[in-house]
Every structure is written in structure tokens, then in C-alpha cells.
Amino acid sequence: MPAISKITVQQKNKGRFNIFLKRGDQEQFEFGVSEDILVQYNLHKGMELSEDDIKQLKNKDELHKSYTRAIHYLSYRMRSEKEVFDYLLEKEVEEEDAGDIINRLYKEQLLDDRAFAESYVRSKIATSSKGPVLLKQELLRKGVPEDYIHAALESYTFEDQYKKAHKFGMKKVNDSSKKSFQQKLQAAKQTMMQKGFTQDVIQEVSMQLKEEKEDSVEWESIVIQGEKAFRKYEKKAEGFELKQKVMASLYRKGFSHELIQRFFEEKGE
Structure with missing residues (x-):
């Protein structure tokens, strides 16, 4: 039965050891092991190893190397169990061994779906x-x-979703294309759906975009009508009287009090 004749530290990896066996008069390198396996099996010079022992130690070392690969894979970011399992299979680790590594990672709290x-x-x-x-x-x-x-x-949360979806919607309906607002709104809905937002969020954002569009159109309209009224009455009145005449004109055209107040504030009146 061959016996361990020498154990040396690997030059490129101080955590691994070379195991040399003496078979008859011949001494030769047989396999490498991690420090964990060296200690676990109390490998030492003069220790006799059967062929089954050698095979088992090699398998254990391969399993340890695969476990180390999994740790390295997890070091970049958190992974799901399936990601780690698939990674090990890609590295040609046997399914049973991959399962054992997964179980060990769970026990060590390195995996948690x-x-x-x-x-x-x-x-x-x-x-x-x-x-x-x-x-x-x-x-x-x-x-x-x-x-x-x-x-x-x-x-x-709904609020988080709404903020993100509304940003996409605004970008779509305010683009410079010559499409109608309805076409732009439809494109916005499609984009929000592709991005994975829920229907209730998409519906809420769409309604808000419509309201914002209507407000925008209404504002453009009151600016046009307000300036027109100023030009009409400024020849006959000034100051407070002029403002009252313009205001009355805008009220007759159906603009809201809030919008009329905003118009005068923007104009500095």
C-alpha cells in the first residue's frame, strides 16, 4: 500500500498542498489538497493510503474547489439558488455535488432566496x-x-411606480413628432406596459397626462385671449379699470378664477 512520502506547500497557492506517494522505490506527485482536507483527514508523512482512500481524497478536493468557485461567484453580488446551481453545472460539477454545495451555502447563510x-x-x-x-x-x-x-x-409602492411611469409618459407625449396627442399617449401606454408597470398605474398616469395636456391647451388659450383683450381695452382704459375689463372678458369666455389669477400674475399685473 503506498504511503505519503512528502507534503509540500504549493508555490502559487499557499492554502493548497502537494501530496507525494512512495510506490515501491518510486516517489511521485499524486494529488493536491486544500488545507481544510489536509487537517480534516490528518494527512501526514508515512500515512498509508489505499486506492479507495486516494480516490476519495481527490473527489473531496474537487468538491472543495467547486465550493470555492461558488464562493467566488457569490463575492460579486447576491445570487439566487438557481443561479449558483446553474453556474456549478456550467463548471462541469456533478448535480449531486452541486446540491451538496448548495446545502452547505445555505447552512453558512451565504444563500437565501x-x-x-x-x-x-x-x-x-x-x-x-x-x-x-x-x-x-x-x-x-x-x-x-x-x-x-x-x-x-x-x-x-404605487407612488414609486407612478413616478417612474409618469416620467416615461411625459417623454412620449412631449416628443417632437407630428403624431397626434392620442397617438403619443398610446405609445406612452405601450412603453409603460413594456417596462412592466401594472394596469392601475398605467391608467392613472394616462389620466394625469390627459389632464396636463388639457391644462396646457387651456393655458395657451387664456394667454391668447388675455393678450387680445388687453389690446382691445388699453386704448379706452388703464390701470385697475383696464384689469377689470380684461378680467370680465376672460370670465365671459369661461376661464376659471384660478387660471385668470395665474394669467395676471404671470403678466405682472
């Missing part, structure tokens, strides 16, 4: 333009259980 979903949603709310429908689809593709997703999306 619930916490991952919460972090993912918070990050996307802060840094992206995506709505909750799109975030749900992304999390489902990452293998996160649906109940975790629903719980995480509770932090995506």
Missing part, C-alpha cells in the same frame, strides 16, 4: 426604470419562489 429577492427589488427600484411585472418575470427566471417574489414586491 428570500433575502435575494428583497435586495434585488430594492436595487432595481433605486437604479432601473423597470416596473414590478418585469421584476417578477426576472426573479422567476432566476428560480426564486413566487411567494418570496410577492413579499419582496410589496416594497415597490
